[in-house]
Amino acid sequence: MSLIKSFNFNFLKQNIKKSKGAIILSLIIVPLIISMYLVVYGLELHTPEVVPTTTIGVIDIIFMYIIHFVYSALLFGFVFKKTSTDFMNSMPINRKTMFITNTIGGILLITLIQLLSGFFALLWGAVFKNLIIFPSAVLDIMIVSWISYVFVFIASNLAMTFSGTHQAHFITAVLILFLVPVCVELIGSIRKYETYKNMEYNSSVYSYGYNYDLSIVDGYQTTYYRTLENIKDYTMPFKLFRYGLQYSWESNLRMIGLSILYFVLGLKLYQRRKMEHSEETYESQKMHIFVKSLTLIPILLVVDRMNVYSESITGLIIAIIFCAIYYFIFDIISKRKIPFATTVASFAVTVFVIQAMTTFLGNIEYRQSDVDADDIKSISIGKNSNSSSLYYYFVNDSEYAFDGDYFIKDNQILELILDGRYKVLDPTTAFLDKGGYVSKDIYFNIKLKNGKEYYIETSIANKNYNEIISILSRNEEYNEHMKKQIIKKNGIIQIGNDVVDNNTKRKIEKLMSQEDINIFSSNTNSVNYITKTVYQGHKIVKYQIPLNNNEELLAVVADFANKQVLENIKGYQYNISVDVYDKSSSIGHYYGDSEILDFIELHSADEFDSSKKYYVLYGGLQTRNGYKNFVFYTNSTKELDKILENSTSSKYYW
Amino acid sequence: MPDDLYFFPNYNLLEMAEFYQAMYPNFDMGNVKNLAEILKLNLKAKIKTFSKGMKRQCALICAISTNADYMFFDETFDGIDPVVRNLLKQIIRKQMEKKPTTIIMTSHNLKELEDICDNLGLLYKGGILFESEINSINTSMTKVQFALNGETNQEALQGLEVMSYKKVGSVATAIIKGGRGSIRAKLEALNPIILDFLPLTLEEVFIYEMEVLGYEFNQVL
Numbered sequence: 001m002s003l004i005k006s007f008n009f010n011f012l013k014q015n016i017k018k019s020k021g022a023i024i025l026s027l028i029i030v031p032l033i034i035s036m037y038l039v040v041y042g043l044e045l046h047t048p049e050v051v052p053t054t055t056i057g058v059i060d061i062i063f064m065y066i067i068h069f070v071y072s073a074l075l076f077g078f079v080f081k082k083t084s085t086d087f088m089n090s091m092p093i094n095r096k097t098m099f100i101t102n103t104i105g106g107i108l109l110i111t112l113i114q115l116l117s118g119f120f121a122l123l124w125g126a127v128f129k130n131l132i133i134f135p136s137a138v139l140d141i142m143i144v145s146w147i148s149y150v151f152v153f154i155a156s157n158l159a160m161t162f163s164g165t166h167q168a169h170f171i172t173a174v175l176i177l178f179l180v181p182v183c184v185e186l187i188g189s190i191r192k193y194e195t196y197k198n199m200e201y202n203s204s205v206y207s208y209g210y211n212y213d214l215s216i217v218d219g220y221q222t223t224y225y226r227t228l229e230n231i232k233d234y235t236m237p238f239k240l241f242r243y244g245l246q247y248s249w250e251s252n253l254r255m256i257g258l259s260i261l262y263f264v265l266g267l268k269l270y271q272r273r274k275m276e277h278s279e280e281t282y283e284s285q286k287m288h289i290f291v292k293s294l295t296l297i298p299i300l301l302v303v304d305r306m307n308v309y310s311e312s313i314t315g316l317i318i319a320i321i322f323c324a325i326y327y328f329i330f331d332i333i334s335k336r337k338i339p340f341a342t343t344v345a346s347f348a349v350t351v352f353v354i355q356a357m358t359t360f361l362g363n364i365e366y367r368q369s370d371v372d373a374d375d376i377k378s379i380s381i382g383k384n385s386n387s388s389s390l391y392y393y394f395v396n397d398s399e400y401a402f403d404g405d406y407f408i409k410d411n412q413i414l415e416l417i418l419d420g421r422y423k424v425l426d427p428t429t430a431f432l433d434k435g436g437y438v439s440k441d442i443y444f445n446i447k448l449k450n451g452k453e454y455y456i457e458t459s460i461a462n463k464n465y466n467e468i469i470s471i472l473s474r475n476e477e478y479n480e481h482m483k484k485q486i487i488k489k490n491g492i493i494q495i496g497n498d499v500v501d502n503n504t505k506r507k508i509e510k511l512m513s514q515e516d517i518n519i520f521s522s523n524t525n526s527v528n529y530i531t532k533t534v535y536q537g538h539k540i541v542k543y544q545i546p547l548n549n550n551e552e553l554l555a556v557v558a559d560f561a562n563k564q565v566l567e568n569i570k571g572y573q574y575n576i577s578v579d580v581y582d583k584s585s586s587i588g589h590y591y592g593d594s595e596i597l598d599f600i601e602l603h604s605a606d607e608f609d610s611s612k613k614y615y616v617l618y619g620g621l622q623t624r625n626g627y628k629n630f631v632f633y634t635n636s637t638k639e640l641d642k643i644l645e646n647s648t649s650s651k652y653y654w
Numbered sequence: 655m656p657d658d659l660y661f662f663p664n665y666n667l668l669e670m671a672e673f674y675q676a677m678y679p680n681f682d683m684g685n686v687k688n689l690a691e692i693l694k695l696n697l698k699a700k701i702k703t704f705s706k707g708m709k710r711q712c713a714l715i716c717a718i719s720t721n722a723d724y725m726f727f728d729e730t731f732d733g734i735d736p737v738v739r740n741l742l743k744q745i746i747r748k749q750m751e752k753k754p755t756t757i758i759m760t761s762h763n764l765k766e767l768e769d770i771c772d773n774l775g776l777l778y779k780g781g782i783l784f785e786s787e788i789n790s791i792n793t794s795m796t797k798v799q800f801a802l803n804g805e806t807n808q809e810a811l812q813g814l815e816v817m818s819y820k821k822v823g824s825v826a827t828a829i830i831k832g833g834r835g836s837i838r839a840k841l842e843a844l845n846p847i848i849l850d851f852l853p854l855t856l857e858e859v860f861i862y863e864m865e866v867l868g869y870e871f872n873q874v875l
Contacts, residue, residue: 017669
């Protein structure tokens with residue numbers, strides 16, 4: 001109620017009116033650039049494609065760092081100039097009302113930006129049929145962006161309350177937003193945390209090869225990893241640097257909590273603000289030196305992390321000179337005259353304190369231990385690369401989301417994951433393992449019984465990987481869980497690149513809910529599957545459902561694919577590339593002229609019987625409308641065998 | 655209305671008036687238009703294109719039209735020519751007739767306040783040095799010019815509270831605290847050759863009050 005009472009709409013209207021040009025521009029620029037981006041994206045697509053959330057949110061990410069300063073400067077910019085601050089404060093409106101009104105006004109503008117951005121994202125999704133944008137994904141982006149924008153805006157307002165110039169405002173806001181997480185990251189990299197040897201992050205195994213593996217075995221301290229809790233907890237502006245725009249309630253709640261705290265703090269400080277200090281960086285010289293010293297902390301931590309001190313005395317001297325120059329330049333840019341002796345003394349104290357702190361943290365002893373399967377509460381697995389033919393085994397596509405929904409508790413699987421990890425790390429087996437493409441890059445998220453949670457990007461031995469798949473495919477609980485996920489969500493169903501029509505989709509979903517669908521396939525070389533893409537758990541998830549063991553499902557799919565095929569091959573221009581499979585394995589590859597297209601045209605109207613022997617043709621060809629893919633099912637296997645045998649150009653058998 | 659005026663960038667007088675209107679519930683937009691016409695100010699011309707005096711007129715029009723109970727004017731007539739200055743004074747007077755308003759004006763040019771203010775306060779180092787009604791200044795302080803038959807000197811003024819005494823040739827000019835009656839009686843008793851009572855300006859009041867506090871730059875130089 002107090003907030004509403006303190007809201008002065010007339011003041012807001014006038015305050016916005018005086019900067020209407022800049023505000024209108026800020027309102028339309030994000031939706032406009034999102035629109036341009038999606039229009040270009042949509043025009044370039046010749047086949048349907050699910051737009052990842054990061055693609056839709058990419059513009060939001062860029063403007064998250066700009067809009068808040070723009071709004072803070074437009075709505076509160078008068079405080080940085082003596083004449084304007086005198087003028088505004090002579091008006092019959094108290095500071096509380098002024099602060100609350102401007103804050104609410106900024107939030108309303110941010111809301112408008114997000115609504116417009118969301119509207120245009122959905123609009124272009126509807127206009128371009130190949131551009132598949134899930135409304136729930138757009139809603140998630142709007143929520144995350146809105147919370148993030150508001151958080152950054154309020155933090156920026158807090159910075160304004162004790163800054164006297166635009167430069168000081170910018171520096172203070174950046175410190176409020178980034179100092180703590182950056183220090184946590186940098187100190188975390190210096191400090192040696194408790195480490196579990198066989199779970200360490202090691203994405204560089206391939207590029208560094210054998211020697212690097214040895215160094216890992218000799219000294220685990222050199223490797224680098226982080227815990228999942230930290231990632232989720234970070235506020236969005238910092239998180240964006242590392243992980244992009246991701247939905248996380250931990251992060252959102254932290255931003256909401258901090259926004260409330262910063263708002264209350266900002267209000268109190270604004271009411272007490274000494275307006276006569278406009279045009280000076282900060283109210284006092286002490287405050288100026290304090291802020292300047294704070295800005296030196298991340299710089300010193302980076303220098304420390306680079307280990308320039310330990311390299312040579314020259315390195316140390318260069319580092320100190322670099323920091324000192326920065327320290328003096330800060331005063332020159334901010335046009336604040338600080339006595340030379342004070343600057344030198346404060347610089348020395350800052351360097352000493354930070355060094356003492358990093359040395360202390362760096363020397364904290366850490367416990368290094370192996371983790372047993374018994375220590376693990378559960379594991380979820382995500383896929384690392386979409387180039388893998390084992391794509392569909394792990395239902396969470398890590399291109400979009402790195403942590404899985406389903407936590408595996410099977411001790412045998414946990415053992416296999418750890419053992420697979422050991423094999424890759426072991427220098428006696430790792431080289432062969434990797435050289436032969438027999439390890440798999442995966443993401444997994446481990447919950448230990450002691451409450452710790454780790455996110456790990458690594459590779460495990462291929463043999464172990466396949467065993468895990470085999471166990472999972474027989475695991476009834478897991479199958480049931482996945483089936484529920486597939487059936488309950490709407491999403492889209494694709495055969496090849498084609499999105500099925502609503503009628504086919506309903507038929508497929510009905511069959512999937514009735515049939516005892518086996519979502520795993522023992523064969524890794526087949527394209528005989530459909531893909532269901534949904535937005536669930538705040539991320540895009542792809543489920544690939546094999547058809548080789550589901551005859552009824554196959555009949556429905558083949559019916560749609562064969563009706564669609566003529567449309568897909570229309571406008572054929574150059575050579576055609578076709579992979580041919582039987583029920584579960586590859587028969588051959590055809591690369592040549594239109595002979596196979598004649599076959600397709602001839603048999604496209606044939607009745608397809610999924611219980612008889614059949615081939616699946618998965619092809620790609622250049623058409624007048626761009627490169628198209630198609631899927632075609634046929635029972636005329638003998639005729640096709642003949643075409644493949646007669647085809648001499650570039651044809652081969654696996 | 656501050657000495658250092660502020661207008662929103664690219665605003666015209668009408669837009670500024672609209673801002674004031676949003677802030678002050680009793681703002682009189684009609685008055686703005688009326689006064690702008692009297693002062694020949696284009697309502698829709700950007701204020702930044704105006705001269706210093708015209709900008710001050712704009713600020714004064716907006717301030718007056720707020721119909722606020724209290725108004726503070728700092729260096730109100732700075733940069734304004736005498737004709738417009740008189741016009742603005744009339745506008746201020748009219749406003750006070752229209753509605754009971756307390757107007758506080760600060761200025762270093764005291765002459766411009768003499769004919770418009772009821773009360774005078776002298777500010778010195780953040781405090782009020784002297785405060786009086788304008789009318790009572792004439793009764794509490796007297797400026798007198800006199801020449802005695804013999805030698806004219808300050809001793810003749812013994813018993814009076816002399817704030818300032820200057821002598822050019824045989825004619826002395828003194829500012830004395832107190833009313834004319836008692837001073838006239840005292841000086842007439844000395845049979846002066848010349849005895850004139852001169853009008854006291856606000857600037858003289860200020861200067862002599864400051865001199866009492868040792869604020870004399872004449873002596874410094």
